[in-house]
Amino acid sequence: MAVKDTSPRVIPLNRINDSRQCAIISGYESGERIPRLKELKKVRGNCYFTAGVSRELMDFAYRAVIQLGLREKKFLFSRGAVKKKGRSVKNACRVTEMDWDVGIEITIPHRLRYDRKIELVIEGEKQSFRLMELIVLSALMRIAGPGRPVSFYSDMAASVRAKGWGVYREGRPCRVELA
Numbered sequence: 001m002a003v004k005d006t007s008p009r010v011i012p013l014n015r016i017n018d019s020r021q022c023a024i025i026s027g028y029e030s031g032e033r034i035p036r037l038k039e040l041k042k043v044r045g046n047c048y049f050t051a052g053v054s055r056e057l058m059d060f061a062y063r064a065v066i067q068l069g070l071r072e073k074k075f076l077f078s079r080g081a082v083k084k085k086g087r088s089v090k091n092a093c094r095v096t097e098m099d100w101d102v103g104i105e106i107t108i109p110h111r112l113r114y115d116r117k118i119e120l121v122i123e124g125e126k127q128s129f130r131l132m133e134l135i136v137l138s139a140l141m142r143i144a145g146p147g148r149p150v151s152f153y154s155d156m157a158a159s160v161r162a163k164g165w166g167v168y169r170e171g172r173p174c175r176v177e178l179a
Helices: 055-067 131-142 150-163 166-170
Strands: 017-029 032-044 047-051 076-078 092-095 102-108 116-124 126-129 176-178
Touching: 017 047, 032 055, 032 126, 047 055, 076 166, 092 131, 102 131, 102 166, 116 131, 116 150, 126 150, 126 166, 126 176, 131 150, 150 166, 150 176
Parallel strands: 047 076, 076 102
Antiparallel strands: 017 032, 032 047, 092 102, 116 126, 116 176
């Protein structure tokens, strides 16, 4: 008689599973916002990713969700058009609460490349960061702690990337300027 192994399995933090799920995600066609059915190709905890989201960004987004304590919500990360007042932007994410309590969709501009960097001066020290990571982290921070000015989230995202998550727990971002 075989004994069944009931011990908890250790899942590596960098593991990303394949998925066979779909979701209706908003998109743009001929300037109009229309819903589209997109396949969610990868899943990691409560984070779902469509094709086009790089593995590095998957790791980054999942770790940020864990650090911000957002485990009870589902997040769908996709690439697509992000518009503000009818014009395409590539330095911000679109955050949409999806119907039927499916989750929160975070659309990353498809025109923004993952390797695009921005140089900032944080407390007198010049540093370079991936722009995509900063805008995703800023969007997740806005979900975790709403009600603050937009500049707070972008400054806090840059501070966390430069100094670590202790800055977020303190609640005071560092002084951030463009280089």
